[in-house]
Amino acid sequence: MSLRIITSAALALVACIAQANGPAPAISYTRDIQPIFTEKCVACHACYDSACQLNLGSGEGAARGASKIPVYNGERSQASQPTRLFYDAFGKTAWQRQGFGSVLDAQGTQAGLMARMLELGHKTPLAPNAKLPDEIVLGLNRENMCPLPGEFEAYAGAHPKEGMPLAVTGLTDQQYQTLQRWLASGAPIDEQGLAPSAQEALQVQQWENLLNQPGARESLVARWLYEHLFLAHIYFEGGEPGHYFQWVRSRTPSGQPIDLINTRRPNDDPGTQVYYRLWPVQGVIVHKTHITYPFSAAKMARIKSLFYSGDWQAVALPGYGPGRRANPFETFEAIPAKARYQFMLDNAEYFVRTFIRGPVCRGQIATDVIRDNFWTLFQDPDHDLYITDARYRGQATPLLAMPGQNDDVGSVLGLWLAYRDKRNEYEALRRDNYADLPAPGWSSLWEGNDNALLSIFRHFDSASVTKGLIGEVPQTMWLFDYPLLERTYYQLAVNFDVFGNVSHQAQTRLYFDLIRNGAEQNFLRLMPADSRDGFLDDWYQNSGKVKLWLDYEAIDNDRPTGLKLDAQDPKRDFANQLLARYGHLNASPDPINRCISAYCSRPGIDPQLRDAEQTLSRLTSRPAAGLKVIEQLPEATLLRIQTRSGKREVYSLLRNRAHSNVAFMLGEAYRYQPGLDTLTIYPGVLSSYPNFIFNVPAEDVPEFVEDMELARDAKRFERIVERWGIRRSHPQFWEYFHDLSQYLHETTPVEEGVLDMNRYENL
Known part of the structure; x- marks a missing residue:
């Protein structure tokens, strides 16, 4: 027995030596x-x-x-x-x-x-x-x-x-x-494309069968669904981790290799018979383009219930072209409006992410028209006149067309004025018709699932969307109804061409300004009538008043709200009541930024992290005039806190820049109000583009916060960076950077992707 062991060991050693002296194995x-x-x-x-x-x-x-x-x-x-x-x-x-x-x-x-x-x-x-x-x-x-x-x-x-x-x-x-x-060696590439598992292949077939059914009604629904899901990274219930699929248009039916129809936009004329196909997303998943959407048996049943039940009919299929792109309300008017809106509400976070977060990856064409933090709400379908009143819908639909289809540079001004006037005519129609309805109250707000409350944070040229209400009560809130949500999606996702010219991009930017104003006007109807002008004065300070007079339809400042709100601070009272009424929907409770009594940390967490959160809350809800370190911070900083036991939590430190108004395409720096900047701190990775990372042991958090409070200039802030900062040159930079993705894997694995460091700053 001993001899056999010695002989085996000797043979293994010889083999290792031969391998070490032989040619290196081929690189894959x-x-x-x-x-x-x-x-x-x-x-x-x-x-x-x-x-x-x-x-x-x-x-x-x-x-x-x-x-x-x-x-x-x-x-x-x-x-x-x-x-x-x-x-x-x-x-x-x-x-x-x-x-x-x-x-x-x-x-x-x-x-x-x-x-x-x-x-x-x-x-x-x-x-x-x-x-x-x-x-x-x-x-x-x-x-x-x-x-x-x-x-x-x-x-x-x-x-x-x-x-x-x-x-x-x-x-x-x-x-x-x-x-x-x-x-x-010639850089050989042996890459094999991602292929679905057997279970995924079965589900792919089922979904392709659904979207490729014969019949005018079925074809119209399939086209609408495709245009609303073409950006999605779809994952299947029971599918393989890391496997995602996307909808494409193909010249070939299911069962044959996909022959891609690669039009510039998803609603351009395909020029041939279309088959809707699912193919695997190839390459490394990166967070900034990873906008996920779930497919399951329940989701298929929901879609069948919404779109394929009832006795509605499509007499003929609409064509393609600029007019059809400009007004999807006319293109798909045969599909019941309630089905369309309810489908978008079911996964509202996905739709808002498509036009707020990406996936164009550099979104200043959209983000410079929004404030740095705000909450979004949705109108209940049963209280949306476009859903419930066919007469009103018929009047409104022709007014909902959007610009950007004609990119002639010389026609920008004329096109803009025409679409602005049409949009304002719609706003006047909406204002006057809603004035005849009962005053809006809590029942006007949709509360179907945890997509009902969303928080949006802008980080200069990018932005993030998160379920729940995060941060201090924001300066503005948006209320989407169906016409507003659909127009925003089409203008910024379906119809937007990142490769387009200056005319197309200018028209997109200008119209999104009107969309923001429409969302604000919808929200203002929930506020007391005599407070609405005051809110507008706050949101459109200085040059913004010119924009109010020049481009926006007048608001309804007569009809009362159906809510009972504190007259001294109705918006804050509204927010407090919203949090109390819809606490079961608020996916992101936030005691750090909104302390209840003296408790500023989440319950049930590690005691060291609880103490850390309590201490971090001292940095929130304070304007930069009183917390000077905010002026040194970039838009999205990630704070990694690790306890002695090895547990770690990641927090986003988001700088919310204040502006007198966000109503103009140019000159943002002239409207910037740095003394009013604030800091939001929340557990999680709330940006695809980290600007910096701090790594702080839990026992150092009190000292870190104290130093932040005392850092009134760049020199004092640099001492914080020197002690706890992870600079680009840090020997363990990649370990800390990719730990952010690992954190996503542990907390929300479907959302995991490689983060972007193009905006990582040299602090």
């Missing part, structure tokens, strides 16, 4: 390369805001390469060619015809562009956790040079510290060597 893209890209590259190289359009979330993106043509260009007079990965072209050659150049291929005796960029970054490491040199420009102000292989030497000479990964703790030696070996 799937096994060895994509994990490195996912850990060190995808945080900057994903979606449309990926530098030089280099998307490293998949082998297809790596092979596609880079382009000098920017996706975001608010000044172009002509729309650019769409370059959506896995959509507008497939394969290296096809992408090269669209202007992309390889970053993998060697150029004669020179290594490929990626190899040289990685070499530049590897030989110029950053000083550990030190602030970066000022000459390295980061964030949205960075001008990406996107050098071609022949331009690399000039780039490296001008930017010797800007190799890859850019301005962040780089690759380990092993990762660097693995990538360089792979590149030197």
